[in-house]
Amino acid sequence: MNIHIREIKSNEYNLLDDFLYKAIFILEGVEAPPREIINAPELQVYVQDFGKREGDICFVAEVEEKIVGAVWVRIMDDYGHVEDGVPSFAISLYKEYRGLGIGTAMMKQMLTELKIRGYQKTSLAVQKENYAVKMYKNVGFEIVDENVEEYIMVCVL
Secondary structure, three states: OOEEEEEOOHHHOOHHHHHHHHHOOOOOOOOOOOHHHHHOHHHHOOOOOOOOOOOOEEEEEEEOOEEEEEEEEEOOOOOOOOOOOOOEEEEEEOHHHOOOOHHHHHHHHHHHHHHHOOOOEEEEEEEOOOOHHHHHHHOOOEEEEEOOOEEEEEEEO
16 A cells, blocks of 8 residues: 655645544444534634644645545644643544554654644643554653543653
């Protein structure tokens, strides 16, 4: 499988809505929420007017010229917010492309880009049951806080 990770093009920003929906973690056996859930203000913060703010960065993964995943960061007050000026992560990969190392490769590329741009750290929120917790730890994130459902994780760059 030939995987190519590249910066997103401005005419592809609309794909982030789909990846945002796919990023919602759903426990096995639980029905997925309606797609309209991404219109909630607490989720729109991840994608609304993406590319217009300083600190908006996104990479996509392509397999055979099909975009199959996205990783993006934004400086925002989201679930993973730890302090002002620290970019928060979002990542999503179509289900059939998970477990192949694509997510890890996207994460590593974004962490490298953030370091190049002079950021000191980055953060994310992840549900405790999410299989991605292990990947986040493997690329350098550490749990710094938690609530009933989620871990807040930070990666020092």
